[in-house]
Amino acid sequence: MRTLYVVTHPEATHHVEGIVGGWHDSLLTPAGVRAAVRVARALRAQIPQGAEVELYSSDLRRCRRVADEVAELFGVRPVLDRRLREKSYGEAGGRPQAWLDRRFVPPPAVGERMAHDEGVADAETKAAWARRVYAATEDILRSPYEHQIIVTHGGSLTFLVASWIKMPIESAGYVSFRAASGSITTLREDDFFHNRQVVSLGDTRHLGPEAG
Template sequence: MMIILVRHGEATHHTQRLTGGWTDSQLTEKGRAQIKAAAVKLAKDFAGRNCKLRILASDLQRASASAQIIAEELGFKGEIEHCRFLREKNNGIAAGMTEEEAKKHFCKPASEQELDHRNYPGGETRNEFYRRNVHGLWHRADVDKENLLIVAHKGTIQNIIFRWLGMDMQQVAAFNFSVDVQPASVTVLGINKWHEHAVFRLNDVSHLTQGKGFGVFEFKYEK
């Protein structure tokens, strides 16, 4: 079995300086091209294989459109399962606002390790977000036995990876742990021959960087 995690491509909230979260932004032309490149490369993996696969996607437009592009490239004959539980973290009243507007409503946590703090009125805490993603997916699918392709968001994919590695949010906070998940990146999880939960590929954007380096200087390092 395998779980393929794909983050949606660049979306209009990135280019229009809107908040992310539950803002229902759409893919930009660049974002569609990014996902098309990922889909073409994934299609090479699936070519000639009779692989039973389910495709699950967040119901927000930027993710559902990304899933449709991938499904078409793979020649997927089933139905894409649009799942509200795969949405990004709920940012409450900040959804749809510009980043400047949202700053007026932002409630700063006492520390970055806060798990039950709401950044915006009506939004989710980190614990609530994690539980929604994890409980939803583990209830919807047999993650240890099915082949799944999941198209979602940075935070959602991070939560799935944390759970796959056996970590709850308390452990994530205690270890100050994270993984980067860039737009249109591909991550592959699976159970290896030693019956371990493995991360076979993480945040792969090689389909976007032909002829370039590893992007060592493009990550969001602490200043």
């Protein structure tokens, strides 16, 4: 039995400052740090004592802060992987959200959606974003650990789940798995049928009143 616990980082400074995140290396806010502690405790409560655990994280600081909290409780060292980053918004990263909103070109309702870059210079296309998250997920799944924790970003969660259920990248143009900041998504594969379940998506019960 393999179980993946996918964490979306909690509130970061770019959320409250109204600037574009993406590859902009923002920090967790004080509320985000408190949520990170709750995430770590929730994972510790779910995973059996004595079980071997592997921990992966985006290399951006807002995810690394969460991974550090988890690592301390489990006594493991996080593996940092830049492929688990959020989408790159190119020249928009770190700029005011209003700046991006004035220039943003939404993907077409029909037609080619994976090659779309939202009209922003140096931004990743959806296809490039999906390919790197898929590749990271596939590498993680080559490891034999039964319990794996992945700390990533809200947008990248979509492609991580899509890769988990083996959705072809060329079919991912419309897919979206939404989850709140600081959430835990649980994915499980059984040993007999090797079916891959989405046990829970974007669970925030561990955050208590702050989640609402």
